Amino acid sequence: MEFKFHMPTRVYFGRGCIGKNVEELAGLGSKALIVTGGQSAKISGALCDACSALERFNVGYTIFDRVENNPSTDTVKIGAGEAKQAGADFIIGIGGGSPLDAAKAIAVLSANDMEPEQLFTNSFPNKPLPIIAIPTTAGTGSEVTPYSVLTRSDLQTKKSFGNKDTFPVIAFLDPHYTQSQPVNVTINTALDAFSHNMEGYISTRSTPVSDILAAEGIRLFGCCLDSLKIGVFTLEDRENMLYASLLGGMVISQTGTNLIHPTAYNYTYFKDIPHGKANGYLMAEFLRFNYEAAKDKVENILKLTGFESIDAFAEAIAYLTGEAPRIDEAEIAQYVAIAMTQRGIHTNIRPVQSEDLAEFLRKI
């Protein structure tokens, strides 16, 4: 038995968790930069709660609300400029994975004179500004990971960075913030969280601790499957999905992602498919590919989610994702070449060759 565990973020989960733990926002400085996308931070009520909390302690804030889906290195450079200009002492990311990941990049760039491309060296002369993460979707898990995924147009894919200093110091998870998410976003983000738990579970980097967290996250996805199919969610579903997302984040903090994420990034980059849905396309093949090499774990995934076979599992997931866009052999070769350069792909329990991955994509 040999493993590491590290997840230093202070997590507050539950209705009204910002207001109930408002003193956590004191002592981080006198000025915050709030990083959001265009909408969900406002609609969910999270932005309002965060601003009220800051005002209570006379902490000033500037809002940078220009984070796009799958944020680019250009965007985080602009955000860091705003943080520097505002004299921000800490960064608050509010939203789905994109604003949270952008907040991490901005926290590093605000404290260092470096170009965004240097983020991926994972070596920063100065410590990033403290980061507070407030998710409004139940998928990313970014609130408890050190990772930030940015779109690199130069490499035609998404790429991540992160080290022990880019964990958020505090995460506020209020299930009510996710209630304003539309059904399609709820499904796609639930698939993303499920993917984190599954990928970490079947990873060569899985640990005894990550496995018990992952198993619980997988079970909770199973509990929410019926609601995901009909697109109607109780508050209990919202809680379970946000908790499963938190668990998925804790898992990949230990294991990283595996082959689904780097492969799926292609569908997002080239076909504009939402991230979680793109992960969903690959799930059943992922289980088939790993069946012999990780039989106990694959069978446990089926058991925990209530399926008797991978075929039944495949059908349920396909119902949630819809059909994947057709891709031709040239595209397959391109996707494989890009995916094979990423770290995660080499942590799958069954080693993956380019030809395996091509076959994988042909079957989808």
Added chain:
Amino acid sequence: MEFKFHMPTRVYFGRGCIGKNVEELAGLGSKALIVTGGQSAKISGALCDACSALERFNVGYTIFDRVENNPSTDTVKIGAGEAKQAGADFIIGIGGGSPLDAAKAIAVLSANDMEPEQLFTNSFPNKPLPIIAIPTTAGTGSEVTPYSVLTRSDLQTKKSFGNKDTFPVIAFLDPHYTQSQPVNVTINTALDAFSHNMEGYISTRSTPVSDILAAEGIRLFGCCLDSLKIGVFTLEDRENMLYASLLGGMVISQTGTNLIHPTAYNYTYFKDIPHGKANGYLMAEFLRFNYEAAKDKVENILKLTGFESIDAFAEAIAYLTGEAPRIDEAEIAQYVAIAMTQRGIHTNIRPVQSEDLAEFLRKI
């Protein structure tokens, strides 16, 4: 669903984990104070491994090896004096719970001009020195908790302090260090770890995350029961017990202990019974007392440890602990009065009154 989670310690678990992660010791300063008891740090090889690692980075060190079992406030005051005199930048605790807990107290006192009694206010003007924890027993979990338990002769009991700054920054858990522990210490410390997992599980402060960690820790105690009975341990047993102890520490970091610990402290203070064994005396009554209020959890504990009834559970634990010393009514009144002043006692799922606790002690 409402909970917090915080456990910031970087955990390295496995054979040779100090040597394999030696770079973690660089960057903490140029001088360490190593805090140990008289024996286990040396016999286990842990002290030698830590010193070699420090020497590799030219970090100087002073060894303070005068921590007794159940360390007193006087001892940590002397240790802090040595740390100040040596100009220590960080503290390394090596041993069972006593040296690890003393290391935390010394880390606070070295950075602050305060008397040991002020530790229990949990308010320290300056941050404690960074703490590295290296357990040589599988029981305390102190390597991943903020708590330090010290003997207060003025209060005739043990009392704990700890806040978010007293978590060790790094914990090295090498199961081989526990191999040199004699059978009785192995049994008593295993009971302590089991108690942490059970007490956290049946606590009003239990959380979804602490429950999955506790359930796994409880299951692992069950896996080791046969070995504990015969007093012969494989390396796998040692790994499982150290991992269960780690899980117990992670659990009580979230939940605190419950009624067993504060009640059992009396047996240690007045009758010199080892801490884990004293916890063991109370376990079966703890399950009986909570059966109606937390039926699912009590039944799950029995299932996870392989028992069909609390009576069967009681018999197995009594085999490990031997008989508890007889105490008279005056002693019972004294034990109850002291225990009722401690926080933990009020976190039991079924509320505890003085008379309940007296009845509890009469039955043992």
